[in-house]
Amino acid sequence: MRYLSQIFQPVITIPRDAVIKNTEITCKSQKLLLECGLVRPTSAGFFTLLPLARRVVNKLENLVNQCMEEIGAQRMSLPSLTASKLWEKTGRLQDVGVELLKVEDRHGKKYLLSPTHEEAMADLLADIGPLSYKQLPLLLYQISNKFRDEPRPKHGLLRSREFSMLDAYGAHTTPACASETYDRVTSAYRKLFDILQLPIHRVSAPSGAMGGTLSHEWQLPADAGEDILAVCHKCDSIARAHNESKVCDKCASETQYVNSIEVGHTFVLGARYSAALGAHYTARDSTPTPIFMSCYGIGITRLLAASVEVLANDKALRWPDAIAPYKLLIIGPKEGSKEWSMHGWEEVQTLGQELEAAGLAGEVLLDDKHSHTIGRRMKAADRMGYPMIVVCGRSTTENPPKYELYVSKGVGYTKPVLLARTELITEVARIAGNGNIDVTVKDSKEKHVVEN
Amino acid sequence: MRYLSQIFQPVITIPRDAVIKNTEITCKSQKLLLECGLVRPTSAGFFTLLPLARRVVNKLENLVNQCMEEIGAQRMSLPSLTASKLWEKTGRLQDVGVELLKVEDRHGKKYLLSPTHEEAMADLLADIGPLSYKQLPLLLYQISNKFRDEPRPKHGLLRSREFSMLDAYGAHTTPACASETYDRVTSAYRKLFDILQLPIHRVSAPSGAMGGTLSHEWQLPADAGEDILAVCHKCDSIARAHNESKVCDKCASETQYVNSIEVGHTFVLGARYSAALGAHYTARDSTPTPIFMSCYGIGITRLLAASVEVLANDKALRWPDAIAPYKLLIIGPKEGSKEWSMHGWEEVQTLGQELEAAGLAGEVLLDDKHSHTIGRRMKAADRMGYPMIVVCGRSTTENPPKYELYVSKGVGYTKPVLLARTELITEVARIAGNGNIDVTVKDSKEKHVVEN
Numbered sequence: 089m090r091y092l093s094q095i096f097q098p099v100i101t102i103p104r105d106a107v108i109k110n111t112e113i114t115c116k117s118q119k120l121l122l123e124c125g126l127v128r129p130t131s132a133g134f135f136t137l138l139p140l141a142r143r144v145v146n147k148l149e150n151l152v153n154q155c156m157e158e159i160g161a162q163r164m165s166l167p168s169l170t171a172s173k174l175w176e177k178t179g180r181l182q183d184v185g186v187e188l189l190k191v192e193d194r195h196g197k198k199y200l201l202s203p204t205h206e207e208a209m210a211d212l213l214a215d216i217g218p219l220s221y222k223q224l225p226l227l228l229y230q231i232s233n234k235f236r237d238e239p240r241p242k243h244g245l246l247r248s249r250e251f252s253m254l255d256a257y258g259a260h261t262t263p264a265c266a267s268e269t270y271d272r273v274t275s276a277y278r279k280l281f282d283i284l285q286l287p288i289h290r291v292s293a294p295s296g297a298m299g300g301t302l303s304h305e306w307q308l309p310a311d312a313g314e315d316i317l318a319v320c321h322k323c324d325s326i327a328r329a330h331n332e333s334k335v336c337d338k339c340a341s342e343t344q345y346v347n348s349i350e351v352g353h354t355f356v357l358g359a360r361y362s363a364a365l366g367a368h369y370t371a372r373d374s375t376p377t378p379i380f381m382s383c384y385g386i387g388i389t390r391l392l393a394a395s396v397e398v399l400a401n402d403k404a405l406r407w408p409d410a411i412a413p414y415k416l417l418i419i420g421p422k423e424g425s426k427e428w429s430m431h432g433w434e435e436v437q438t439l440g441q442e443l444e445a446a447g448l449a450g451e452v453l454l455d456d457k458h459s460h461t462i463g464r465r466m467k468a469a470d471r472m473g474y475p476m477i478v479v480c481g482r483s484t485t486e487n488p489p490k491y492e493l494y495v496s497k498g499v500g501y502t503k504p505v506l507l508a509r510t511e512l513i514t515e516v517a518r519i520a521g522n523g524n525i526d527v528t529v530k531d532s533k534e535k536h537v538v539e540n
Numbered sequence: 541m542r543y544l545s546q547i548f549q550p551v552i553t554i555p556r557d558a559v560i561k562n563t564e565i566t567c568k569s570q571k572l573l574l575e576c577g578l579v580r581p582t583s584a585g586f587f588t589l590l591p592l593a594r595r596v597v598n599k600l601e602n603l604v605n606q607c608m609e610e611i612g613a614q615r616m617s618l619p620s621l622t623a624s625k626l627w628e629k630t631g632r633l634q635d636v637g638v639e640l641l642k643v644e645d646r647h648g649k650k651y652l653l654s655p656t657h658e659e660a661m662a663d664l665l666a667d668i669g670p671l672s673y674k675q676l677p678l679l680l681y682q683i684s685n686k687f688r689d690e691p692r693p694k695h696g697l698l699r700s701r702e703f704s705m706l707d708a709y710g711a712h713t714t715p716a717c718a719s720e721t722y723d724r725v726t727s728a729y730r731k732l733f734d735i736l737q738l739p740i741h742r743v744s745a746p747s748g749a750m751g752g753t754l755s756h757e758w759q760l761p762a763d764a765g766e767d768i769l770a771v772c773h774k775c776d777s778i779a780r781a782h783n784e785s786k787v788c789d790k791c792a793s794e795t796q797y798v799n800s801i802e803v804g805h806t807f808v809l810g811a812r813y814s815a816a817l818g819a820h821y822t823a824r825d826s827t828p829t830p831i832f833m834s835c836y837g838i839g840i841t842r843l844l845a846a847s848v849e850v851l852a853n854d855k856a857l858r859w860p861d862a863i864a865p866y867k868l869l870i871i872g873p874k875e876g877s878k879e880w881s882m883h884g885w886e887e888v889q890t891l892g893q894e895l896e897a898a899g900l901a902g903e904v905l906l907d908d909k910h911s912h913t914i915g916r917r918m919k920a921a922d923r924m925g926y927p928m929i930v931v932c933g934r935s936t937t938e939n940p941p942k943y944e945l946y947v948s949k950g951v952g953y954t955k956p957v958l959l960a961r962t963e964l965i966t967e968v969a970r971i972a973g974n975g976n977i978d979v980t981v982k983d984s985k986e987k988h989v990v991e992n
Contacts, residue, residue: 095614128664130660134621142617163594163595164588166582168620168702169586169701189643201643232685235621249645
């Protein structure tokens, strides 16, 4: 259990048209995460994740681990620095060189700060190889910071120069074997995005600079997105908008264009990297054959910002329940009030412990800013978007004491429900166990906590 | 539950005096981790952590998180790249410049790949500041990859150029306040090293290039260590050996010199970084005052290798129970044997599930190399150093079936205990719950599994 006053969360107000560290404030997540003290730029495109954002990233990483382990993927870690000569061999040093941050060591050896690790993975497979066909398929992944020297970093964590990414690599004998792995990873992606309850669509994509044979982008429609999707409401199809025509490929109806954020990508690569770097396997007939590769990525810090883009409003953060920094905030009585003297701060702390024990271990935050009114603290809580808020207000002076439970719904909160202590604990445990999908609220009329 | 044959673990044999990626094989952990398929160098001083090593690092990170959160530290993440001008301001760009890997972006702005983050942290405190004295002390930490351009990387993960590190930073008003935080972190270190059951000693250290007022090194005696400790057996004191004299400072007896690995460091820094970078707090009388800082580090990948240095022998890995890649291996019967037909592979898998349910979730590995004899697989298991090994051998044909339980002890295993299924599950759960400290073994005579 943590106390709100102890959280390192430097809250600031950003004036309209502000330019922070040479970067314009251009979108909602960038502004809110900075103003609410979750993220802080150090220079253009580089960000410090402050403790609340770090908690969100921890939760995203745990979910990614869980979904990847379930499909049999094995986590490992490649170095951030890849020898430049490997990228020279695959031709990418020239192709994307200007986007690479480069390093030379004291002996003059050249490295790059990897934006992705196809070369490093192919080199590893070459180094340990040749594997036997019996050892394939293999599915390996890592979660680590990647680097890209964006010409114009923008939109905060949506387009930064150092970012956390899941990258996974499949090694196969045949296209059919790769296709089976591709489907498994697709199911892991779907599970992850289902847990986050985000409407992320898989759309066909050109393989582009990666040079593969099949590829999909995973797109989350949002105003701040830099990609354009063509949505057809008639046949329910979604595709990348590639040309001037707004006519749906499938049913010839007119489509609607929406902006979208690419949060993930999946590729069947084929043998481009393995052939260039000598990553072979030994086939059944003993022939050394280039490994057929696939690769997969999800931008973790980008996904954090993207979820804020679609769930928050201009003034208040909102989160997928599964990754909110804390699941529940308790607001105690104002110091000196009748309920303060009758109910007291120790009771609030005990309630916090009981809620932690009811399935919310490590997820309860106590608002100990007693000198502020409940209204003021409620307004601040609304801005942070805790999935649940418990207020120990006037009704805690009743016998038995009653607590107000607010549950996040859309951009507001449900009208508070008054519950006795045991009812409260049961209800909170139920919601925490289910996710916030079908929460039973006696009076379902929505109420915006902060009336503007 | 995982199957041994599916683990990506490229096992190799390294000839004596081998030079791998321009680096000599000079110590036990370097050789064993490479031969057993846990770690793989990509070039001098850079390493890929393969899945089993990554599991060890995950466990170390979780323990570090647990110990740091318990003392109220808050995790965050600073970018790997720090603007060089910050290091210019504190004078360290010149002092340690040759050890830094440097990067220039496409606009010519200079960065360095941070080996540590005192400058970045002070700059953050300056950027959000001035904090009020009421907001201090603060204790922030991160776990991330750090970089150091070692002139001669050696000893594998003990001295590499990219390594995982815990680094923590305290912000205080006064030396007394810093001292209190210093004690809290000291207690977290002690707890972590107790959990690992490693004899790590805190010894006084010169503050050196960090420029502080108080500092300790955390030292683990081991032959591969590059530091020298003077151990006095009379007064039980341990100190860094600083001069030619072997006489103990405390009791004037003769000391013994031992090699040692520095696995952690703690510093009271004072205002060196905060004054240079303008990180102030507002004192009670409204005066802006430089923040009094402290900092703390633990080398996570170094700790992995160091624990192997002290626990393994030349031929077999051994681990602290808390961080072994898997806690238990089950070796099933050889295909075609009497026990194979009577007991069967499905029974072994069910046993695995039951053991996972008995407090070993995710910690049971099934040896599915049925075609190999039990003896051969036992030898391979000994080399990996699983804390517990269950063999489904000849006694599984008895009624009821009996299983052999081996428990890691020192560099060998205890003599096997024969247990019926429910006894086995109870005993394994007990050992997993207690750690492997006071394991009751009916016949306590030690037996080396692999007789050489």
